[in-house]
Amino acid sequence: MAVTSELVAAINQIAAERGIDKENVFKALEAAILSAVKKEKYGKIERTDWETEEKLGSNLFVEVDRETGEFKLFAVKVVVKKVEDKEVEIALSEAELISPNVEVGDSVQIEMPSDDLGRIATQTAKQVLLQEIRESEKDAVISEFSDKVGEVYTALMQRMQKGGAVMEIGKATAFMPQEEQVSNEFYRVGERYKVLLKSIEDSQILVSRADPKFLIELFKLEVPEIESGVVEIKEVAREAGSRSKIAVTSHQDGIDPIGACVGQRGIRIANVMNELGEEKIDIIEWDENLDRFVANALSPAKVDSVDISGDTATVVSPSDQLSLAIGKDGQNVRLAWKLTGVKIDIVGAEVEETEKVEEKEEAKEVKEVEEEKVEKVEETKKDEVEEYADSTEEDVVSNNGDETKS
Structure with a gap:
């Protein structure tokens, strides 16, 4: 047969x-x-x-x-x-x-x-x-792909299936679940998109555009200094489709890490942002000094001071920078919190000054109360001494009278 x-x-x-x-x-x-x-x-x-x-x-x-x-x-x-x-x-x-x-x-x-x-x-x-x-x-x-997890590929959009996007990478089929998609993006059939090969589960390739690692890999593609290790991305905080912050540092003297990421006339960061659509990106300098790192993380806002106690940072911001430091719906401070790992409380300089004045007034009142207490104690002691002196004098007179009688 x-x-x-x-x-x-x-x-x-x-x-x-x-x-x-x-x-x-x-x-x-x-x-x-x-x-x-x-x-x-x-x-x-x-x-x-x-x-x-x-x-x-x-x-x-x-x-x-x-x-x-x-x-x-x-x-x-x-x-x-x-x-x-x-x-x-x-x-x-x-x-x-x-x-x-x-x-x-x-x-x-x-x-x-x-x-x-x-x-x-x-x-x-x-x-x-x-x-x-x-x-x-x-x-x-x-x-083919087991050792390629974490890399960026160009995928061809094929169809939507149960909320997820079915894509083609070379000869393989990949799937982008809804939670790995950027909420304000619309994926058109026949269009090509860069994606992060996030994992392989049960022989199924899973890809992402929302993962923070996707942002890192895009910068690696655009910035040779990152690919070579001269510039390092230390931390990333991302709200996909809206705004991200990346903290960078240089391992070579004379290399500006922020300038390397931005590129001449902003061409490098522009290429990354073009891939991400409407997402804004803040590039800040990482610092091993946590006070300075927190201050940098709140960029583009300027701050007056940072005071860290435990896992909380109290930041004093000029009044005209307060809303910028907090950001729309608290986004700027929220991303800075994610970037640094420190809870951040922001207060305006006027509030801080008012609190200082109130603290001084309170300290002054406490001091006055203490001084008043001291005065009362001294007066009491004085009265007791005088009373003791009078009683002693009476005792002496009394004793002398007794001696005369005898």
């Missing part, structure tokens, strides 16, 4: 297009046809012994011609003097017709008739084959 030449052609085409090992596909086809043979031959026989059922057809195998699609069904049988189970045994006299030098106990391969396989068996073989092809594609995906 032959598998259609069209199916063989399809195997060759799919293997070439998907990067699948063609030999693995043919082996899967052989297994599929053998499965169909067993179902056709033994599927209607009732068996109660699972061990016997497991052995049914275990001596059969299929060979498929890689060029024509012709396949042959073979049975391996043991040579015996007297046949008790014709499924797995062959008489010595019959075996000698196949191989003249065969002996009892040897095994021989016998080609079996396969013309009765029929349309159902062929269809079953096709279905199993398609499943094997899908599995082979999954293995190919893992093999």
Whole structure:
């Protein structure tokens, strides 16, 4: 029997297009046809012994011609003097017709008739084959992309599916879940988008445009100093589609990390922002001194002072910079908080000055109360001393009178 030449052609085409090992596909086809043979031959026989059922057809195998699609069904049988189970045994006299030098106990391969396989068996073989092809594609995906996680690729948008975007990266299919999409972006079928290969889960490539690492990788593509390690992105805080902050530092004297990221006439950062659409990016200088880092993180706002206690920073901002430091809906301070890992409380300079005046007034009142208490104590002591002196004088007079009487 032959598998259609069209199916063989399809195997060759799919293997070439998907990067699948063609030999693995043919082996899967052989297994599929053998499965169909067993179902056709033994599927209607009732068996109660699972061990016997497991052995049914275990001596059969299929060979498929890689060029024509012709396949042959073979049975391996043991040579015996007297046949008790014709499924797995062959008489010595019959075996000698196949191989003249065969002996009892040897095994021989016998080609079996396969013309009765029929349309159902062929269809079953096709279905199993398609499943094997899908599995082979999954293995190919893992093999090609398993060490590429974290890299940026250009993906072709194909369709939306259950809120997610189905994309094509080369010969592989990728999926961008809704939570990895940028909320204000619309993905058009046929358009190409840069994406971060975030992970491979159950042989499925997952990509993202919302992950902060995507921003880092975009800067690596645009800024050679970052790719070479001269400039390092230390921290990233991102609200995808709206605004991001990145903290950078230089490991080489004379290299301005912010200038390197911005580029001449702003061309480098412009290229990154063009890829991200409406998202704004603040580039600030990282500092190992946390006070200065917090102050930098609140850029573009200027601050007067930073006082850190524990995991909280109290920042004093000039009154005309207060709203800028906080940002619309608190976004600027929120991103600075994420960037530095420190909770930030911002107060205006006028409020700070008022608090200082109030503290001085309170201290003055406390001092006056304490002084008043001291005065009262001193007056009390003075009264006690005078009272003691008077009583002592009376005692002396009294004692003198007693002496006169005696």
